[in-house]
Amino acid sequence: MINFEEELKKFHPSTEVEDIQDCIYNHNATDIAGVFEQMFTRKEEPEQEQVIGG
Secondary structure (H helix, E strand, O other): OOOHHHHHHHHHOHHHHHHHEEEHHHHOOHHHHHHHHHHHHHHOOOOOOOOOOO
16 A cells, blocks of 8 residues: 655655756746736727838
């Protein structure tokens, strides 16, 4: 039978997972929901007319 207490004592988290977590949490990564939110927010803002020429 597996002794979970002994197995937990031997457990060491992967350093790669910790590095990836740091990278994700320390960067502004946008998922698809964030992209849609930005699209709709920009769509709702009044468009400014650009004057070309003088």
